[in-house]
Amino acid sequence: MRGDIPLRRSLRSRLLMLSALVSLCSIAATAWLVVSLTAVAIGRERGRALNDDARIYDTLVGFAATHPDWSGVGPTIRALSARTGRRITLTDVDRRLLADSAKGSPRTARSLPSTASATVDAFAVDPALAPRRNGTLSDRIDPRAVGPFQLTGQERKRLQTEASRVARCFRGPGQILSVEVVQKPNGRPEIELGGHPLDTGDRCEVDRLLTRTATESRALAQLGRLVNDCLAARHAPTVQLTDDLTWISATARGTPDPRAAETCLATARREQLDPYVAPPALLFATAPDRKISTFFDLSGANRMRIAGITVSVLLITLTVTYVAGTRMVRPLRALTGAAKRMADGDQSARVEVTGDDEFGRLATAFNLMASRRQELEQLRRALVSDVAHELRTPLSNVRGWLEAVEDGVVPADESVISSLLEEAVLLQHIIDDLRDLSAADAGALTIHPEEIDAAAMLTQVARAHQGNAGSTGVELRVRAPEGARLHADPVRLRQAIGNLVSNAIRHTPAGGTVTLSAHRQGDEVVFGVEDTGSGIEAEDLPKVFDRFWRAEKSRSRSGGGSGLGLSIVRKLAEAHGGSAHASSTLGRGSLFALRLPARGPDATSRPPA
Numbered sequence: 001m002r003g004d005i006p007l008r009r010s011l012r013s014r015l016l017m018l019s020a021l022v023s024l025c026s027i028a029a030t031a032w033l034v035v036s037l038t039a040v041a042i043g044r045e046r047g048r049a050l051n052d053d054a055r056i057y058d059t060l061v062g063f064a065a066t067h068p069d070w071s072g073v074g075p076t077i078r079a080l081s082a083r084t085g086r087r088i089t090l091t092d093v094d095r096r097l098l099a100d101s102a103k104g105s106p107r108t109a110r111s112l113p114s115t116a117s118a119t120v121d122a123f124a125v126d127p128a129l130a131p132r133r134n135g136t137l138s139d140r141i142d143p144r145a146v147g148p149f150q151l152t153g154q155e156r157k158r159l160q161t162e163a164s165r166v167a168r169c170f171r172g173p174g175q176i177l178s179v180e181v182v183q184k185p186n187g188r189p190e191i192e193l194g195g196h197p198l199d200t201g202d203r204c205e206v207d208r209l210l211t212r213t214a215t216e217s218r219a220l221a222q223l224g225r226l227v228n229d230c231l232a233a234r235h236a237p238t239v240q241l242t243d244d245l246t247w248i249s250a251t252a253r254g255t256p257d258p259r260a261a262e263t264c265l266a267t268a269r270r271e272q273l274d275p276y277v278a279p280p281a282l283l284f285a286t287a288p289d290r291k292i293s294t295f296f297d298l299s300g301a302n303r304m305r306i307a308g309i310t311v312s313v314l315l316i317t318l319t320v321t322y323v324a325g326t327r328m329v330r331p332l333r334a335l336t337g338a339a340k341r342m343a344d345g346d347q348s349a350r351v352e353v354t355g356d357d358e359f360g361r362l363a364t365a366f367n368l369m370a371s372r373r374q375e376l377e378q379l380r381r382a383l384v385s386d387v388a389h390e391l392r393t394p395l396s397n398v399r400g401w402l403e404a405v406e407d408g409v410v411p412a413d414e415s416v417i418s419s420l421l422e423e424a425v426l427l428q429h430i431i432d433d434l435r436d437l438s439a440a441d442a443g444a445l446t447i448h449p450e451e452i453d454a455a456a457m458l459t460q461v462a463r464a465h466q467g468n469a470g471s472t473g474v475e476l477r478v479r480a481p482e483g484a485r486l487h488a489d490p491v492r493l494r495q496a497i498g499n500l501v502s503n504a505i506r507h508t509p510a511g512g513t514v515t516l517s518a519h520r521q522g523d524e525v526v527f528g529v530e531d532t533g534s535g536i537e538a539e540d541l542p543k544v545f546d547r548f549w550r551a552e553k554s555r556s557r558s559g560g561g562s563g564l565g566l567s568i569v570r571k572l573a574e575a576h577g578g579s580a581h582a583s584s585t586l587g588r589g590s591l592f593a594l595r596l597p598a599r600g601p602d603a604t605s606r607p608p609a
Contacts, residue, residue: 147276163189169204230264473510
């Protein structure tokens with residue numbers, strides 16, 4: 001039975017899976033801990049590297065936006081290198097060296113990587129690296145590139161004084177929002193009220209601060225001419241620029257194309273700022289030499305993380321082991337409880353079958369054993385009751401006749417002696433039948449097979465029961481072809497067929513017939529005893545071979561017999577390696593058949609089936 005259990009359901013596989021699960025949890029937790037610590041360290045280092053990249057890029061873009069060339073960028077590059085720990089090299093677009101933070105660097109850029117880290121161009125700012133500032137990056141021009149919009153010293157001083165006055169005015173009593181003075185890239189001071197620029201209003205004479213300076217007017221007019229020249233070349237209507245470098249329609253002749261206006265504005269701004277902005281340059285920033293120092297950083301947070309993971313793995317392991325152990329032990333506890341209940345006399349004790357593994361097979365075997373034991377106990381009680389019932393009637397008759405003779409009520413004549421002899425023969429018949437059944441149950445029913453002619457056997461049985469059949473008005477017929485031979489015990493076979501014939505005669509009314517037949521069917525010889533009697537009901541047909549069963553529900557002896565004949569027939573057929581069957585039609589008769597192998601049994605005795 002053990003070999004029939006699938007490998008994935010066996011107890012051994014489940015234990016292996018449990019061990020593998022515990023090991024997997026430990027390995028996974030360790031791997032997760034290492035990966036998380038490494039990821040944290042790498043994330044920190046990557047964040048630092050990204051911040052350094054952004055700082056380097058933004059500083060150099062700011063230098064390009066405020067200087068017409070790269071001639072003085074050396075100190076700036078060296079300061080950035082000292083701060084970030086990187087080697088920073090700057091070349092022009094033709095890879096000619098402009099500046100290098102490394103000391104004693106060659107005049108060429110042959111040792112540099114084939115791909116630059118970034119292109120430093122104030123007219124093409126990378127939004128991913130440049131921080132957000134006041135101004136717009138829609139045209140990708142750095143807001144610090146102001147060129148001719150840069151205020152003079154006198155203008156700055158005047159506007160700074162005006163801004164201080166406006167700020168003091170707004171900081172008066174009852175003011176809730178914060179007031180700050182910030183400076184735009186061209187040097188113009190600006191008031192921020194609650195974090196938002198104050199660009200209009202008549203309170204505190206803000207318009208005096210917002211008034212355009214002469215420098216800004218000249219630069220704005222120059223930019224306007226460049227924009228309109230570009231639009232004229234495109235045959236588009238002219239526009240008018242505002243202080244925040246946006247445009248509005250200048251005439252009523254038509255509305256300019258927004259796309260053309262934006263393109264011409266960006267082109268004009270680049271043309272106006274070009275003399276004030278350094279040309280594009282290639283940036284090479286090599287990786288820092290320092291190693292990741294936080295990989296196994298045993299800080300307080302990391303120690304707590306390691307302790308938490310260790311406790312979690314331990315709890316998971318204990319939980320999985322406890323749950324799996326409980327599930328494995330539960331069937332054993334159920335079996336133990338059922339066995340104790342059975343020992344206390346509870347014949348209905350069963351266990352629930354929950355699977356097809358070793359425990360499931362054990363539970364199935366236990367339930368089967370309990371069912372067989374309960375059936376055997378019921379059979380034992382029924383057998384004792386049936387034997388007592390069968391022996392009680394003839395013994396009561398014998399006792400009654402003897403007491404009548406003793407009391408002088410009935411004379412001890414020949415009829416009394418004949419009745420006593422008949423009851424004694426019946427008792428002997430019951431005892432012989434019980435002995436045969438006991439020998440069959442014990443596997444000690446001895447048979448001596450020899451070659452038999454089936455037709456001759458049926459003729460002998462019919463001749464032996466002819467007298468009984470004739471006295472009841474029943475006709476016996478034999479229908480068997482010549483040549484049907486088999487190896488069987490002739491005495492036991494005549495006993496079995498004789499019991500069937502006696503039973504058929506007993507249940508066939510006068511004028512009926514009982515037919516004995518035999519024929520060869522493959523490797524078997526089939527004997528049949530068919531009557532034209534009353535038949536057997538369909539619900540009673542499976543019980544006809546049970547011990548002491550009778551068709552009469554009252555269990556009376558009006559039909560004769562001990563109730564063991566058909567049981568003996570089945571046992572004799574099984575001892576020969578065959579079987580006994582019955583079929584019946586109520587009101588038309590019954591057919592009992594013995595199917596015996598033609599070659600006969602291999603041994604002189606056979607155990608019961």
